[in-house]
Amino acid sequence: MARTDIGGPDTGPGPGVTRSVLSHFRARISSLGFRAASAFVGAILIVTLGVAALEFRNQRDSYLEDVLESERLRAESAGRDFERWLDHMRRDVTILSETPPIAGILRASASPDGVDSRDQTDLETWKLRLQHIFTAFLKTDPDYAQLRFIGVADDGLELVRAEVRDGLIVTVEGEDLQQKGRRDYFLDGLDIRPDEIDLSKITLNREHGVVETPLNPMLRVMKGVFASDGSLFGFITINARAERIIGALRAAASSSSRAYLVNDDGDFLLHPDPAKTFGFDLGQRFTWRQDFPDLPDAATLSVGDGVARDRQEVGDHYLTARRIPLSRSDPGAAVHLIYEMRQADVRAWGTARISRVTLVTSLIAIALGTLVMVYLKRLMRPLKRLSESAAAIGNGDLDVLLPDTRVQELATLVAAFRQMVADIRARDLALEKSNAEIRQLNEELRERLEASDQRAALATEAVGIALWDVEPQSGRIQWDDLSPSIFGLAAAGMPGDVDGLLEFIHPDDRANVAALIEAARYEGQEFAAVFRIVQSDAGLRYLDARAGRVTDGQGKLTLLRGVVIDVTSERQTALEYRVLNEELSSFAYAVSHDLRAPLRSMNGFAEALTDEYADTLDDVAKGYITRIANAAVRMGVLIDDILALTRISKTEITRQTVDLSRIAAEVVDELRSGEPGRNVTVEIMSDLTVITDPGMARIVLWNLLGNAWKYSSEESPAEIVFDRVMHQGRSILRVRDNGIGFDMAYADKLYRPFQRLHSDQRIQGTGIGLATVSRAIGRLGGRIAAESEVGRGATFYFTL
Amino acid sequence: MTAIKPILLVEDNDDDEVLCLRALKTANLKNDIVIARDGAEAIDMLFGAGRPGPPGGLPFALILLDLGLPKISGLDVLKRIQEDDVIRRIPVVVMTSSNLDEDKITSYDLGANSFVRKPVAFGEFSEKVAHLGLYWLLINEMPD
Numbered sequence: 001m002a003r004t005d006i007g008g009p010d011t012g013p014g015p016g017v018t019r020s021v022l023s024h025f026r027a028r029i030s031s032l033g034f035r036a037a038s039a040f041v042g043a044i045l046i047v048t049l050g051v052a053a054l055e056f057r058n059q060r061d062s063y064l065e066d067v068l069e070s071e072r073l074r075a076e077s078a079g080r081d082f083e084r085w086l087d088h089m090r091r092d093v094t095i096l097s098e099t100p101p102i103a104g105i106l107r108a109s110a111s112p113d114g115v116d117s118r119d120q121t122d123l124e125t126w127k128l129r130l131q132h133i134f135t136a137f138l139k140t141d142p143d144y145a146q147l148r149f150i151g152v153a154d155d156g157l158e159l160v161r162a163e164v165r166d167g168l169i170v171t172v173e174g175e176d177l178q179q180k181g182r183r184d185y186f187l188d189g190l191d192i193r194p195d196e197i198d199l200s201k202i203t204l205n206r207e208h209g210v211v212e213t214p215l216n217p218m219l220r221v222m223k224g225v226f227a228s229d230g231s232l233f234g235f236i237t238i239n240a241r242a243e244r245i246i247g248a249l250r251a252a253a254s255s256s257s258r259a260y261l262v263n264d265d266g267d268f269l270l271h272p273d274p275a276k277t278f279g280f281d282l283g284q285r286f287t288w289r290q291d292f293p294d295l296p297d298a299a300t301l302s303v304g305d306g307v308a309r310d311r312q313e314v315g316d317h318y319l320t321a322r323r324i325p326l327s328r329s330d331p332g333a334a335v336h337l338i339y340e341m342r343q344a345d346v347r348a349w350g351t352a353r354i355s356r357v358t359l360v361t362s363l364i365a366i367a368l369g370t371l372v373m374v375y376l377k378r379l380m381r382p383l384k385r386l387s388e389s390a391a392a393i394g395n396g397d398l399d400v401l402l403p404d405t406r407v408q409e410l411a412t413l414v415a416a417f418r419q420m421v422a423d424i425r426a427r428d429l430a431l432e433k434s435n436a437e438i439r440q441l442n443e444e445l446r447e448r449l450e451a452s453d454q455r456a457a458l459a460t461e462a463v464g465i466a467l468w469d470v471e472p473q474s475g476r477i478q479w480d481d482l483s484p485s486i487f488g489l490a491a492a493g494m495p496g497d498v499d500g501l502l503e504f505i506h507p508d509d510r511a512n513v514a515a516l517i518e519a520a521r522y523e524g525q526e527f528a529a530v531f532r533i534v535q536s537d538a539g540l541r542y543l544d545a546r547a548g549r550v551t552d553g554q555g556k557l558t559l560l561r562g563v564v565i566d567v568t569s570e571r572q573t574a575l576e577y578r579v580l581n582e583e584l585s586s587f588a589y590a591v592s593h594d595l596r597a598p599l600r601s602m603n604g605f606a607e608a609l610t611d612e613y614a615d616t617l618d619d620v621a622k623g624y625i626t627r628i629a630n631a632a633v634r635m636g637v638l639i640d641d642i643l644a645l646t647r648i649s650k651t652e653i654t655r656q657t658v659d660l661s662r663i664a665a666e667v668v669d670e671l672r673s674g675e676p677g678r679n680v681t682v683e684i685m686s687d688l689t690v691i692t693d694p695g696m697a698r699i700v701l702w703n704l705l706g707n708a709w710k711y712s713s714e715e716s717p718a719e720i721v722f723d724r725v726m727h728q729g730r731s732i733l734r735v736r737d738n739g740i741g742f743d744m745a746y747a748d749k750l751y752r753p754f755q756r757l758h759s760d761q762r763i764q765g766t767g768i769g770l771a772t773v774s775r776a777i778g779r780l781g782g783r784i785a786a787e788s789e790v791g792r793g794a795t796f797y798f799t800l
Numbered sequence: 801m802t803a804i805k806p807i808l809l810v811e812d813n814d815d816d817e818v819l820c821l822r823a824l825k826t827a828n829l830k831n832d833i834v835i836a837r838d839g840a841e842a843i844d845m846l847f848g849a850g851r852p853g854p855p856g857g858l859p860f861a862l863i864l865l866d867l868g869l870p871k872i873s874g875l876d877v878l879k880r881i882q883e884d885d886v887i888r889r890i891p892v893v894v895m896t897s898s899n900l901d902e903d904k905i906t907s908y909d910l911g912a913n914s915f916v917r918k919p920v921a922f923g924e925f926s927e928k929v930a931h932l933g934l935y936w937l938l939i940n941e942m943p944d
Contacts, residue, residue: 589900593868596897596920601815604922608822629921636920640899 041369048361063350067341071257072320075339078252078259079322082337085143085245086326089221089238090197092137096147097223097236101130105149105159106225106233127160131171134162138169145205145218146239149225152190152232156181159234185220189235192224199326202242202269202335204281211281217242217269219326246270249337256349257318257341262288262298264334292317298336299323316343382410386417398425463565470498470547470560472521477501486566487533488541506532506540520547520560527560530567542571584646592643596636603632634766641768644699645753648775653693660688660697660733660800664722667702671709679716680709685723688733692800696776703769704735704796710765711758711794712739725797736795741788750774750786773798805861806832806852807937810842810877811895812869819922820864820895823929829937831861839872843880846887857944860890862936865912867896867903875903878910889943891936 096102104126108116114123134147146163150156157179161172180186185200192198200220205212221238246261249270253259261270266287267280276286288298295301295314302323312319318341327333382404398421404414460467466483470476475498484491487504495501498517505513509531520527527547532540547562606629610622617625664684672680690697705720712718721736742750742757749755751774756767777784780800788794807824811817817835824833834852836842844850846859853859863881867874874894882888893914894907904915916932919925 589898592899593897596918597813597816599920600819600897600918600922600925601813603920604815604819604822604925607922608819633921643899 038369038373040372041365044365044369045362048358048365063353064346067254067256067346067350068318071254071318071339071341074252074254074257075320075322075337078249078339079324079337081248081252082245082324082335086199086324088141089219089240090199092141092144093197093221093223093236093238096133096137096238097225099130099133101126101133101160102149102225102236105130106227109151109233110227130160131162131173134160135169135171138162138164141240143240143242143244144238145241146237148237148239149234150180150186150237151234153234155179156183156186163239185222185237186235189222189224190232192222192232192235194224194226196224197327198222199333201263201326201333204278205239205241215278217246217278242269253339254341254349256345257339260288260298260336260338260340262336262338264299266298269335292340295319298338299334301338302334302336313343317341318343318346382414386410386414389417393421393424398428460563466564468545468547468562468564470517470521470527472557472560475499475521483564486543486564504533506534508532520549521557524549524557527562530571540568541566542568585650588643588646591639595639599632599636599639603629603636606632638766638768641766641772642753645768645772645775648696648699648772648779651693651695651779653696653779655691655693657689658692658694658697658800660690660701660722661686663694663698664688664701664705667698667705668709668720671706675709675713678713678718680712680718680720683719683721683723688722688724690733690800692780692782696780697800699776700773700798700800701735703773704798707765707769707796708735708737708739708794710739711741712737715739719793727797730799732797732799734795734797736793738793741790741792741794742786743790744788747786747788751784803853804830804832805858806834808834808836808842808845808860808863808890810836810839810863810865810869810874812837812866816866816918819925820929823922823926824933826926827930827933829933831937834860838870839874839877842869842877843872846881847884858886858890858942861942862932863890863892864895864932865892867894867898867907875906875910878907878912882911891940891942893932893936 104116104118104121105123107118108114108121108123108126111117115121116123116126130149134149137147138144144164146161148158148162149160151159158172158177161177163170163172185198189198198221200222202217202219205216205218219240219242221240222235224235225233227233246269249261250259258272259270260268260272263269265280266289268277268286268288268291271277271286271291276291279286288295295317298321301312301319302321312321320339322337323334324337325334460482464482464486466486467480468483469478477495477497477500479494481491484494487494495504498521502510502514502517509529513529513531516525516527516529519525526549527545529546530542530544532542534540543564544567545562545564547560549557550559550561552558606625610617610625610629614622661684668682668684672678701722705722708720709718712720715738719736719738721734723734723736724731725734726732740758746757749757751770752767753771754767755771756765758765774784777798777800782799784796784798786794786796807829809817809820811820821833834845836845841850842863842865845852846863851859865874865877869877872880874896878892878894881890881892888911891913892911893916894903894912895916895918896903897918899917907915913936914932916928919928
């Protein structure tokens with residue numbers, strides 16, 4: 001596996017543990033997952049705290065209001081529960097006092113034989129039935145401790161009694177029934193009215209005169225049972241445990257309030273400190289006044305009948321009080337339920353509550369954030385591995401494992417990554433291959449270069465190229481081994497510097513060369529000059545010397561280096577060529593001038609002969625003479641054409657926009673005027689303009705249209721078309737006629753001088769026209785092609 | 801009406817001379833024709849001893865000048881003519897075989913009044929000479 005070292009710091013695990021831990025931590029906190037989760041948690045925290053702060057400011061007072069209101073509702077609700085409990089007992093005692101066994105007992109007691117006169121049930125049976133009812137009541141109400149039916153007669157003897165002892169319902173019969181005629185409540189109850197229900201004070205239960213422990217506060221409910229004559233027969237009493245209801249009152253207090261139940265005497269029945277309750281039963285009183293000397297009496301606080309007083313603020317206390325009457329007949333008998341709070345507590349409680357809400361919210365936010373972080377971390381794991389893989393790939397390790405993931409985007413990413421790795425691998429291979437190829441090519445190149453160097457050395461020697469270096473500052477010249485032979489000097493005789501060289505140069509060339517070397521040395525010019533050198537041993541020589549600039553890193557000229565070539569023979573050849581060319585020109589002149597003169601003579605005297613000796617010459621002689629005259633004219637034409645052909649090569653080309661349509665029209669006019677009798681239809685496309693040499697263009701059109709004119713002479717009407725066609729995106733000019741055409745088999749001879757494809761004597765031609773056209777088009781860089789069929793006209797396609 | 805002045809024909813080629821005279825005759829011109837066979841002779845007839853007519857005026861009505869001449873070329877003769885303030889007033893028609901633009905341009909630059917190429921076909925030549933005579937000798941007006 002080829003590794004491409006791309007440089008940069010080593011990103012792999014380093015040996016330094018501290019650095020590793022630190023960088024790990026940095027990597028962690030800079031990871032995408034951590035950042036996302038942090039941002040999320042941070043956002044939640046900020047929002048939560050912001051809302052809480054706002055809420056805290058705005059809602060602090062209304063919290064107090066809420067708390068007080070809820071305290072009031074508590075007190076009201078608890079007081080109502082207490083009253084409902086009392087009502088419940090009043091109802092029960094009423095129900096019990098009116099059950100059939102009571103009436104039965106009354107009837108049976110009134111009867112002398114102790115038997116109910118209505119249904120012959122005896123007294124004992126009625127008592128038993130009442131006992132059953134008592135038992136049922138005790139079963140259904142857990143607060144009830146004892147139910148009794150006490151007779152007024154026989155010193156207040158209990159007639160029926162049922163009670164709960166140690167959690168069991170027991171009935172008391174016979175001798176176990178007690179006489180209660182001495183008890184205060186019995187004596188007090190003797191004047192009870194029929195509609196009256198008497199509720200006792202709530203006191204601690206005593207067994208045999210001793211307070212029962214644990215303390216068992218009791219309430220006694222009593223209703224009179226009256227005989228048919230209206231006299232008091234006895235009482236139904238319910239002894240109920242008050243512990244549960246008092247506990248409920250206590251429980252109704254909030255965390256910042258305290259519940260108190262105070263009797264008319266100011267003694268506590270309920271106090272946050274249980275030791276302070278029922279003190280009056282235990283020998284040491286604890287009163288409201290003692291605890292709250294600065295507050296009004298409990299009775300004063302709870303003024304009102306059954307309706308909880310609105311909250312009261314006294315000092316730093318908030319108080320909610322409710323008076324609960326125990327007896328309807330005795331307005332004085334009541335207990336007072338008071339809930340008391342301190343303002344500071346309420347405020348603290350409100351603050352605590354807000355703080356708690358804030359705390360909880362924050363905790364939830366943190367928990368949520370953590371969850372998100374964990375989830376994101378899981379989510380990011382493939383991404384992290386992907387990035388590690390990317391780093392590994394960056395280090396050239398293409399064998400890394402890429403994570404699998406079910407997250408769609410990541411899966412796409414991973415797939416793309418796999419593709420990339422595959423591509424890189426492929427490219428690596430290709431690169432390696434091409435590297436090898438390049439190495440091989442380099443090697444070949446180097447070999448070739450060496451060979452080339454050798455060849456160059458051989459070549460310079462063979463061709464006669466000398467190498468020279470000029471130091472620009474000193475003007476010193478270094479010559480290679482070949483230089484003396486080029487200069488025709490001994491090695492020792494070679495000029496050592498520029499001044500020395502100039503002395504060898506022909507005086508006519510010297511100033512020019514000096515200026516050029518000067519320019520090369522000091523003005524940054526390349527040096528190139530052809531000059532003659534004067535030597536003693538080999539006559540005049542032409543040398544072509546060139547030198548390029550060799551510069552240092554800053555572009556400063558350090559050396560002029562180049563070659564010197566002996567161009568004497570080329571010069572001589574060029575000179576000879578020039579002489580030949582001039583000779584050719586004068587030859588052309590001579591042809592034009594001198595060769596035509598004899599032709600004129602031939603024609604002129606032939607004409608004179610037929611003219612002046614018409615009488616003596618017969619027709620045959622005249623025919624011969626005419627042939628001579630015509631031949632002379634034809635040769636004149638031939639000479640003109642040859643001259644035109646040679647002139648094509650000499651004429652200088654100057655391009656400009658040329659209106660071919662106009663030129664063609666002029667040519668046709670000329671042709672028409674030469675043969676006015678012919679019937680020729682000429683069609684010239686308008687606006688055929690090209691950029692070309694106007695003279696050449698005229699020569700081309702003259703010849704092509706002239707040919708078309710000439711070779712269609714047998715047709716009537718002859719048709720000639722000059723237009724333009726498009727072929728493969730290029731516009732091509734076309735001259736077409738409907739003349740005799742030519743055989744394509746000889747098409748290759750069309751453009752050769754003196755080649756005529758027609759033997760028809762009626763059509764005159766020198767065979768030079770198309771050669772001229774071809775040469776002119778060649779000079780213009782154009783092309784020409786012909787298409788024809790014998791008897792069907794010819795078409796010439798060409799570009800200028 | 802002054803006397804009809806002669807035409808100077810400068811022509812070295814005998815054949816051309818004959819043909820030219822024939823053509824001039826065909827054109828029915830009344831002028832005498834003086835012939836110079838080379839450039840030197842032409843100059844002598846224009847400026848030297850061979851000069852015809854009274855001194856001071858123009859010696860010829862028209863000069864028909866060939867260019868390719870022995871001794872002194874036609875162009876040099878033309879140049880010499882131009883250098884003379886009087887002689888230059890004589891119309892000079894260059895008649896030559898040459899068709900070269902250079903010759904035409906030089907001729908005109910040196911003051912030639914016409915440039916006529918001698919065609920091979922005599923008929924054509926004859927026609928041209930007739931036209932020339934008609935124009936330069938009959939239509940055109942000259943100072944004495």
